[in-house]
Amino acid sequence: xxxxxxxxxxxxxxxxxxxxxxxxxxxxxxxxxxxxxxxxxxxxxxxxxxxxxxxxxxxxxxxxxxxxx
Amino acid sequence: xxxxxxxxxxxxxxxxxxxxxxxxxxxxxxxxxxxxxxxxxxxxxxxxxxxxxxxxxxxxxxxxxxxxxxxxxxxxxxxxxxxxxxxxxxxxxxxxxxxxxxxxxxxxxxxxxxxxxxxxxxxxxxxxxxxxxxxxxxxxxxxxxxxxxxxxxxxxxxxxxxxxxxxxxxxxxxxxxxxxxxxxxxxxxxxxxxxxxxxxxxxxxxxxxxxxxxxxxxxxxxxxxxxxxxxxxxxxxxxxxxxxxxxxxxxxxxxxxxxxxxxxxxxxxxxxxxxxxxxxxxxxxxxxxxxxxxxxxxxxxxxxxxxxxxxxxxxxxxxxxxxxxxxxxxxxxxxxxxxxxxxxxxxxxxxxxxxxxxxx
Amino acid sequence: xxxxxxxxxxxxxxxxxxxxxxxxxxxxxxxxxxxxxxxxxxxxxxxxxxxxxxxxxxxxxxxxxxxxxxxxxxxxxxxxxxxxxxxxxxxxxxxxxxxxxxxxxxxxxxxxxxxxxxxxxxxxxxxxxxxxxxxxxxxxxxxxxxxxxxxxxxxxxxxxxxxx
Numbered sequence: 001x002x003x004x005x006x007x008x009x010x011x012x013x014x015x016x017x018x019x020x021x022x023x024x025x026x027x028x029x030x031x032x033x034x035x036x037x038x039x040x041x042x043x044x045x046x047x048x049x050x051x052x053x054x055x056x057x058x059x060x061x062x063x064x065x066x067x068x069x
Numbered sequence: 070x071x072x073x074x075x076x077x078x079x080x081x082x083x084x085x086x087x088x089x090x091x092x093x094x095x096x097x098x099x100x101x102x103x104x105x106x107x108x109x110x111x112x113x114x115x116x117x118x119x120x121x122x123x124x125x126x127x128x129x130x131x132x133x134x135x136x137x138x139x140x141x142x143x144x145x146x147x148x149x150x151x152x153x154x155x156x157x158x159x160x161x162x163x164x165x166x167x168x169x170x171x172x173x174x175x176x177x178x179x180x181x182x183x184x185x186x187x188x189x190x191x192x193x194x195x196x197x198x199x200x201x202x203x204x205x206x207x208x209x210x211x212x213x214x215x216x217x218x219x220x221x222x223x224x225x226x227x228x229x230x231x232x233x234x235x236x237x238x239x240x241x242x243x244x245x246x247x248x249x250x251x252x253x254x255x256x257x258x259x260x261x262x263x264x265x266x267x268x269x270x271x272x273x274x275x276x277x278x279x280x281x282x283x284x285x286x287x288x289x290x291x292x293x294x295x296x297x298x299x300x301x302x303x304x305x306x307x308x309x310x311x312x313x314x315x316x317x318x319x320x321x322x323x324x325x326x327x328x329x330x331x332x333x334x335x336x337x338x339x340x341x342x343x344x345x346x347x348x349x350x351x352x353x354x355x356x357x358x359x360x361x362x363x364x365x366x367x368x369x370x371x372x373x374x375x376x377x378x379x380x381x382x383x384x385x386x387x388x389x390x391x392x393x394x395x396x397x398x399x400x401x402x403x404x405x406x407x408x409x410x411x412x413x414x415x416x417x418x419x420x421x422x423x424x425x426x427x428x429x
Numbered sequence: 430x431x432x433x434x435x436x437x438x439x440x441x442x443x444x445x446x447x448x449x450x451x452x453x454x455x456x457x458x459x460x461x462x463x464x465x466x467x468x469x470x471x472x473x474x475x476x477x478x479x480x481x482x483x484x485x486x487x488x489x490x491x492x493x494x495x496x497x498x499x500x501x502x503x504x505x506x507x508x509x510x511x512x513x514x515x516x517x518x519x520x521x522x523x524x525x526x527x528x529x530x531x532x533x534x535x536x537x538x539x540x541x542x543x544x545x546x547x548x549x550x551x552x553x554x555x556x557x558x559x560x561x562x563x564x565x566x567x568x569x570x571x572x573x574x575x576x577x578x579x580x581x582x583x584x585x586x587x588x589x590x591x592x593x
Contacts, residue, residue, distance in 0.1 A: 116431070117439060221453065221458075224462070225458055228458045228461040231462060231464075247462065250466065251466060254463070272455035272459045275454070276454050276455070280450060301439060302434070302435050303443060304439060306435040306443075307439075307440050308443070308447065311444075362433075366432070
């Protein structure tokens with residue numbers, strides 16, 4: 001297997017991790033919104049920001065994969 | 070209201086995008102008999118280029134030539150991109166100022182003195198040429214200026230509306246702009262920076278929000294040949310650099326204290342946290358840069374890859390599936406244009422807020 | 430690798446363009462737009478505040494009126510009460526006065542009656558005594574002359590006495 005292939009697998013693993021993370025954020029945000037619809041806006045904002053942070057980690061993985069290519 | 074406007078724009082964009090992408094791929098396939106290379110096509114689209122390529126007709130490429138500005142040890146050299154005759158394989162050599170230039174995969178190289186043809190090493194890197202300082206007006210720079218013109222048109226018109234109507238009631242384009250401006254102020258700046266200090270950062274946040282958003286949208290409009298400006302790391306690097314500089318220079322004593330000598334934790338922990346915080350200082354803008362770049366580029370790549378399926382399988386039967394998926398991704402991309410602009414602005418505001426936060 | 434290497438030219442142009450855009454928009458777009466929005470919000474806020482203060486003032490006025498009215502009512506009540514008290518007092522005083530006057534008069538009258546009675550009794554006594562002596566004198570005189578006359582005289586006298 002070439003280094004590119006390994007890098008691609010690495011990027012895929014990072015994507016799995018981030019997917020799980022964002023899924024958890026989304027699920028919890030939905031729960032929280034259902035419980036307290038009156039602060040929906042606040043929850044949405046923080047959920048988006050947190051998702052962005054988690055996503056960044058996956059993107060670092062992708063960038064690392066791009067670098068070794 | 071914003072949502073419905075959004076929807077209308079979205080459908081127009083999608084309609085155009087589906088057509089143009091397939092068209093672009095089609096022409097590429099027909100004018101060269103060699104096997105269709107999806108990766109090459111996608112990369113060519115995603116990256117920057119000299120000249121705005123419009124369409125191919127009868128094996129002829131038509132494009133808007135853009136100026137190429139190079140700075141070498143012999144000073145500035147300028148010529149139009151049309152002098153390469155659509156060649157990006159390093160075959161056409163342009164001679165200016167006694168220097169020879171070639172275009173290899175949309176990067177201009179200067180041949181070393183005396184050389185007349187490019188030679189490559191095993192990894193297809195040129196061995197007898199080097200890159201000059203390149204200030205060319207590439208298609209991304211061109212599109213950036215187009216977007217600036219559009220932004221100025223929108224906002225200066227809106228601002229004039231306010232001056233005209235004495236009673237400050239938003240009308241016309243101002244009624245479209247105002248909710249967005251108020252959104253940036255009330256949902257981004259105020260909660261992230263704080264009620265008393267947000268005013269100083271408002272111009273930057275507003276400008277960055279609309280600049281990113283409009284360029285994201287322009288990236289999806291296929292008539293502009295999908296110029297991928299906000300999906301170009303150079304552009305996101307420039308914006309992230311601005312955020313980093315503003316954060317650093319507006320940081321107060323409390324901010325620096327949190328980086329170098331974290332209050333409220335034991336001394337060994339302080340020493341341990343210091344390098345982490347220093348790295349974090351740089352990671353924050355870097356993550357901003359990568360996030361915007363990767364999100365926008367990924368969207369472009371996915372749409373193009375779905376379209377490429379038709380040409381990889383070489384059957385029209387795949388077309389409905391490809392178009393359907395591309396449409397679906399396209400709709401998501403429309404949302405992503407706004408979300409990424411929002412995220413970039415929100416995180417910038419968050420970093421500014423950290424920098425100016427008072428000790429508590 | 431190619432994808433994530435920032436091209437120098439684009440970074441340069443991005444920074445220049447962004448700086449110019451920021452400058453122009455800040456001066457000619459954000460300032461008027463944000464200014465207008467803030468002015469309007471300020472206007473709304475002051476309008477609301479003045480409405481609120483006017484409402485409060487109204488309420489104060491109303492409360493004042495209410496208070497004054499209440500005071501007036503109380504005063505009237507007090508005055509009425511005073512008047513009633515005074516009336517009662519006057520009536521009871523007058524009654525008492527009358528009572529004492531009356532009892533005094535009655536006493537005086539009784540005293541007068543008593544003295545009159547005593548005087549009358551005394552006179553009567555003296556009168557009776559004189560009469561008895563007269564009768565006794567006449568009887569003694571008559572006894573000596575005529576028996577019949579004697580009797581007749583006594584009878585007359587008795588008749589006189591009864592008349593008296």
